[in-house]
Amino acid sequence: MARVRRALTDVPRAETPDEVPVERAYHRVHGDRTAAESVDLLAEHLADYRAIVHRVDAPSLPALIARLLADRGATGVAVPPGLPASWLSAVPDSVRRVPDTAELTPHDLDAVSSVVTACAVAVAETGTVVLDAAPDQGRRRITLVPDHHVCVIRVPDQVVDSVPQALERLDPTRPLTWISGPSATSDIELDRVEGVHGPRTLEVILTGPETAGRS
């Protein structure tokens, strides 16, 4: 720290950090959209980075989740402690429920093929969902080790347009995971390959009153 101070002898002693100007002339949001348009943009940008997007009204949500798990041949599903019980109500009992608990080891999770979570907020401009480890999302690891992540976004409430708007809604003291499409690499001749270490498939369900009839 003494070295840092010695290096800054050109800075007047009386100067405070706030006196160094930072002009925030950038936009809080790019463009002017209705809530519905923001949801559309979110869907478009999620799909751009190869997330699979579904739209469904609230009553049809359990059936859709059950179908997505069945399509993947899921034998087990990791379940955050605060996930609404109704969401998995249509999933047959033959699919093992693996509750997210402290005892769950990485090896245990590796044997689970799918996970279903809610999210904290989603960003339309970037096609991003943010998880903040709230009870309906569970610990960070459960959305990482299984190969198939189904993430439910309540629209339009949980959708914001921009990164600045998303940060305003988030609590920095919680561990945050921002997810934009499935795991990907471009390390081999810049060919994009999905699913190196994280989930190979990200399915996003947009659910809410105005999604009725548009699934």
Place this chain on the structure above:
Amino acid sequence: MPSFPRAADASTRNTQLRANLRHATHTIRAKRATAVAELDDWSRLRAAGAAIKDRTLRHLDHYLERLESAVTAAGGHVHWAADAEEANRIVTELVQATGEREVVKVKSMATQEIGLNSALATAGITAYETDLAELIVQLGDDLPSHILVPAIHRNRGEIRDIFAERMAQWGRPAPEGLTDAPADLAEAARLHLREKFLNAKVGISGANFMVAETGTLVVVESEGNGRMCLTLPETLISVVGIEKVVPTFQDLEVFLQLLPRSSTAERMNPYTSTWTGTTDEDGPRAFHLVLLDNGRTDTLADTVGRQALRCIRCSACLNVCPVYERAGGHAYGSAYPGPIGAILTPQLRGTGSEVDASLPYASSLCGACYEVCPVAIDIPEVLVHLRERVVEGGPASVRGTRTVIKPAKGHAAERAAMRAARWTLDHPRVLRTGQRLASRTRRFHPRRLPGPGRAWSDTRELPRVPEESFRDWWQRTRGESRTEGRKTT
């Protein structure tokens, strides 16, 4: 380590390397331009990014103190490392204290810079690189050659051979009959590394940003290997340069827009993780932050060169640099290649060695790097400044002490020439006489220089001396015509 010109002399003859680099840099360059064009306030974001970093750097002591107390309050431990050796010792001791002999690593420029892996190896600890490109580099006993895509110099066939031959020595072997399809290679890496992730007790990372206000660390990545290392192990050790601090959580709104678009040309990278100290039952139980100086305060002390510490390691400057595109990353002789490396490395390490003294010259000063830099680092300005330091010496901070450094060795001829030039230009009569003399003897001039100048003229045509100097020509034509003109009008 050879000087840049000698290293580049070898690498530019490698046509495979040049083809790989050309393809890669042109591809990312085009994509980046599209991603940036989506935001009509890009120049304002860029200005804000530069301003936030400048504010932080001017008051780095203040923000580092805040960061330390915030991290500590959130359950983390903060360690200070003045140089690479101290950082390596701290990390080694922290790993030894866990009783583990293996660690998993997130791709990190800081640990690359300090040579952490070999320091750990000396202590009998194996560090596994888990980023796909870093894995390719590690298995191939190779060095990274690009900040973002370290194995950019390798093509798929080479990667297949490296995996097939070397994976078994490090853990799970490559599958039989591995092809060179990128998807197959990525799958082989997935299987090879998954057993490492599931068993790892210690993870080591860097960080893209540290928030002073909250003690929050941020890692931006694509593959998920970062998330694996940050959340599955019991102990997490992050080695981060002191310049990575930003004042507030809100400031991330600028950098999370600037970084992905500049770097991978995406609206947002697939995964960003943030953590603040430790969280009960979610992620590591112990978190250590090692704050690394290693030449950063020396860089900070230089009011021109300080701006290099704004760098957010996006690598956009590499992808537009005509010199990098032809010479490749290894020629720069450090963890930081390309234009940013050419100004960062000689400041972090000083200009004492041959390679470091040559780096400020590893540029055509075309300025493309400045144009694309998301935090507006004037790389050409710093290059010229460092060239002066190499040739002339002068005041600088070395390992925390203000000193006057001597000119670098090997630049004696250049220095002599510059001094002679200055003297001549200060004496116009001598200059005129000299120019006339040169013109009259022009047919006796050699096409190549003799003696110490020979190497210089190996790669250059000597300029032909004109029949008449510009000054004489001006005097003869304009000088007279102007007087004539006055007469006629």
